[in-house]
Amino acid sequence: MSERPKIKDIAERAGVSVATVSRALSGSSLVTDETRQRINALARELNYRPNVSARNLRTRRSMSVLLVVRDVGNPFYLEILKGVEATAREAGYAVLMGNTENDPDREVEYFNMLRDGHADGMILMTGKLPPPEPGESADLSHLPVVIALEMIEGSGFPHVQIDNVAAAEAAVDHLIALGHRRIAHIAGPLPEVMALHRRDGYRAAMKAAGLAVPEGYEVRGDYLLESGEACASDLFALPEPPTAIFAANDEMAYGAIHALRRLGREVPGDVSVVGFDDLYLSKAFYPPLTTVSQPRADIGRTAMSQLLNVLSDGDVAAEPAIVLPTTLNIRGSTAPPRK
Amino acid sequence: MSERPKIKDIAERAGVSVATVSRALSGSSLVTDETRQRINALARELNYRPNVSARNLRTRRSMSVLLVVRDVGNPFYLEILKGVEATAREAGYAVLMGNTENDPDREVEYFNMLRDGHADGMILMTGKLPPPEPGESADLSHLPVVIALEMIEGSGFPHVQIDNVAAAEAAVDHLIALGHRRIAHIAGPLPEVMALHRRDGYRAAMKAAGLAVPEGYEVRGDYLLESGEACASDLFALPEPPTAIFAANDEMAYGAIHALRRLGREVPGDVSVVGFDDLYLSKAFYPPLTTVSQPRADIGRTAMSQLLNVLSDGDVAAEPAIVLPTTLNIRGSTAPPRK
DNA sequence: TTGAAAGCGCTAACAA
DNA sequence: TTGTTAGCGCTTTCAA
Numbered sequence: 001m002s003e004r005p006k007i008k009d010i011a012e013r014a015g016v017s018v019a020t021v022s023r024a025l026s027g028s029s030l031v032t033d034e035t036r037q038r039i040n041a042l043a044r045e046l047n048y049r050p051n052v053s054a055r056n057l058r059t060r061r062s063m064s065v066l067l068v069v070r071d072v073g074n075p076f077y078l079e080i081l082k083g084v085e086a087t088a089r090e091a092g093y094a095v096l097m098g099n100t101e102n103d104p105d106r107e108v109e110y111f112n113m114l115r116d117g118h119a120d121g122m123i124l125m126t127g128k129l130p131p132p133e134p135g136e137s138a139d140l141s142h143l144p145v146v147i148a149l150e151m152i153e154g155s156g157f158p159h160v161q162i163d164n165v166a167a168a169e170a171a172v173d174h175l176i177a178l179g180h181r182r183i184a185h186i187a188g189p190l191p192e193v194m195a196l197h198r199r200d201g202y203r204a205a206m207k208a209a210g211l212a213v214p215e216g217y218e219v220r221g222d223y224l225l226e227s228g229e230a231c232a233s234d235l236f237a238l239p240e241p242p243t244a245i246f247a248a249n250d251e252m253a254y255g256a257i258h259a260l261r262r263l264g265r266e267v268p269g270d271v272s273v274v275g276f277d278d279l280y281l282s283k284a285f286y287p288p289l290t291t292v293s294q295p296r297a298d299i300g301r302t303a304m305s306q307l308l309n310v311l312s313d314g315d316v317a318a319e320p321a322i323v324l325p326t327t328l329n330i331r332g333s334t335a336p337p338r339k
Numbered sequence: 340m341s342e343r344p345k346i347k348d349i350a351e352r353a354g355v356s357v358a359t360v361s362r363a364l365s366g367s368s369l370v371t372d373e374t375r376q377r378i379n380a381l382a383r384e385l386n387y388r389p390n391v392s393a394r395n396l397r398t399r400r401s402m403s404v405l406l407v408v409r410d411v412g413n414p415f416y417l418e419i420l421k422g423v424e425a426t427a428r429e430a431g432y433a434v435l436m437g438n439t440e441n442d443p444d445r446e447v448e449y450f451n452m453l454r455d456g457h458a459d460g461m462i463l464m465t466g467k468l469p470p471p472e473p474g475e476s477a478d479l480s481h482l483p484v485v486i487a488l489e490m491i492e493g494s495g496f497p498h499v500q501i502d503n504v505a506a507a508e509a510a511v512d513h514l515i516a517l518g519h520r521r522i523a524h525i526a527g528p529l530p531e532v533m534a535l536h537r538r539d540g541y542r543a544a545m546k547a548a549g550l551a552v553p554e555g556y557e558v559r560g561d562y563l564l565e566s567g568e569a570c571a572s573d574l575f576a577l578p579e580p581p582t583a584i585f586a587a588n589d590e591m592a593y594g595a596i597h598a599l600r601r602l603g604r605e606v607p608g609d610v611s612v613v614g615f616d617d618l619y620l621s622k623a624f625y626p627p628l629t630t631v632s633q634p635r636a637d638i639g640r641t642a643m644s645q646l647l648n649v650l651s652d653g654d655v656a657a658e659p660a661i662v663l664p665t666t667l668n669i670r671g672s673t674a675p676p677r678k
Numbered sequence: 679t680t681g682a683a684a685g686c687g688c689t690a691a692c693a694a
Numbered sequence: 695t696t697g698t699t700a701g702c703g704c705t706t707t708c709a710a
Contacts, residue, residue, distance in 0.1 A: 004454060006687060017697045022689060030695060049455035053395035054687035057702045062392065064435075073421040075414040075619055082412040085438050094457065095436050096403075099424050115343060116388035117703095118433065225623055254623040261625065279620070280414055284564055284593040286600065286625045345703060356681045361705060369679060393703030396686050456687095 068098035083300020148303040158319030168201025184242035228255020250275035268335035287332035407437035422639020487642040497658030507540025523581035567594020589614035607674035627670035
């Protein structure tokens with residue numbers, strides 16, 4: 001066979017029908033060992049590979065899943081992707097990357113790829129559902145979708161996530177335990193759910209410790225470095241600046257540390273800073289960042305496992321919401337406040 | 340239509356044949372405007388989407404490309420992925436992620452996905468070709484593959500890359516211009532091609548400046564943080580340690596800076612450090628890292644464009660090797676040597 | 679400009 | 695245990 005051999009070529013050479021070849025290749029027990037071996041040998045010899053489009057068309061499955069994120073360029077998703085990829089490939093699935101950039105058209109587009117057979121299921125990490133279609137039934141809830149990372153309240157899909165409120169609370173508790181009382185928060189892009197939860201954790205911890213949140217101690221960032229710098233500058237323009245900052249993610253924490261250094265404040269000497277996410281290389285930063293660590297690879301693996309369950313039993317509703325534990329990595333960016 | 344509508348459903352409602360519907364939907368000029376509009380309206384109304392498996396089977400194209408890397412978990416690939424994704428989707432292609440983890444079986448597997456119709460083309464960034472098959476013709480060179488980032492000498496595929504030798508040379512020249520004479524190099528995992536090139540650039544710069552490379556000044560790392568630490572420690576156990584280090588990537592540069600700090604050496608006061616890659620957040624590091632910046636997004640876009648060319652004219656050999664420019668970002672980790 | 683019909687390569691229901 | 699046969703949903707001749 002000079003061109004890609006097909007099942008028919010093998011059948012002819014082996015002197016059997018295409019059905020037998022198909023069975024032998026798929027490991028069906030309805031084939032004698034002898035035939036199977038002959039066919040397998042032939043397949044290897046011809047370097048045969050089943051055509052996936054034909055198989056997909058017939059079986060109505062693509063053996064692909066779609067992983068949809070807001071921004072493929074964000075390193076945060078990497079380990080999740082890695083976890084998803086590993087679990088997917090074990091189960092014979094390929095992973096298609098989807099990137100919405102917060103564009104509603106794209107969000108819809110990826111949902112459509114579920115319907116047109118591009119992918120059998122989807123892991124959605126954008127924290128958003130596409131807006132309901134004008135004409136058609138807006139009921140997506142029977143699609144094989146698992147929400148990870150950023151939950152979508154009331155979506156009816158299975159979730160894999162962390163408890164952002166509790167994790168944020170633990171981060172702030174750590175600062176309180178060190179003796180800080182003037183603790184500020186650099187929030188994410190409120191009112192996004194995740195940003196909201198982390199802020200709520202901050203508030204809860206402060207309240208539980210009987211600490212007030214002074215005017216101006218909650219500033220709103222957008223998860224990017226520059227906003228961390230800007231927020232920290234704002235905080236230190238206050239008449240009574242904080243002695244500690246809890247940032248809603250590592251990147252803003254880095255930005256804050258940068259700004260503080262420029263203002264001549266030492267971390268953790270003058271100001272303690274806690275981040276959230278434990279980015280790759282956060283440990284290499286100076287000072288090493290104290291931060292909440294999410295089990296990212298585990299989130300990816302778990303989400304993919306859930307999706308596999310949904311795909312095999314077809315029951316989206318049966319899958320539970322899973323909450324994975326976080327840990328607070330205490331490193332060098334936090335210390336007791338100066339006396 | 341409760342279930343996914345097919346072309347036949349539209350045809351029945353419109354009172355035309357499936358062929359006409361297919362033509363109308365694909366924008367063929369062989370359809371009256373009136374029919375086309377009727378069909379389009381119906382398609383929208385039914386929320387019709389062509390089944391990709393059926394189309395792929397018929398057209399023998401998957402409209403997917405495969406992006407294969409050594410490690411999906413490495414943030415370095417992110418912006419490249421982003422560039423590839425953007426260009427791919429503009430052209431109507433989906434991006435499948437491949438992750439080899441340096442496993443030869445997987446390398447072969449991804450090549451096979453080209454043959455079984457999973458993907459129409461591949462962008463290979465692993466720096467390796469799979470080992471030739473035992474039986475079959477080992478000639479891969481007519482497959483629609485573009486090599487990016489890590490070149491593979493003599494592969495016959497189009498390449499998109501940077502000039503690692505020249506970029507490394509520029510980095511070391513910068514140190515020399517600052518007045519350093521005792522300059523060490525933390526290399527990548529030699530004898531990998533990229534690591535080799537960067538080392539050659541180091542050597543060339545030293546030679547051009549008439550500087551010797553003392554025994555022990557070239558140490559071999561593996562691109563990871565820990566190896567940067569270890570290499571720096573080795574360097575500073577030398578009787579005459581260097582005043583500057585050129586690391587083959589940012590991550591090892593970070594590791595080196597870490598180790599130096601632990602040894603009580605200041606960067607850049609006592610030792611200057613230059614990295615390579617300009618990782619995300621390298622600018623947030625302290626001190627901000629002087630490093631060679633690769634145009635990563637551009638590498639991704641260019642590689643995908645090349646692949647699109649190959650896919651449209653079918654001529655792999657016609658595509659040129661493209662070399663993209665790098666820049667040296669001079670930041671805070673380099674300074675003149677102490678007098 | 680449209681329709682009828684073949685067939686992409688595979689799997690699976692049914693028959694033998 | 696094997697073969698025959700009918701599609702999966704689409705595109706594309708070929709004929710009208």
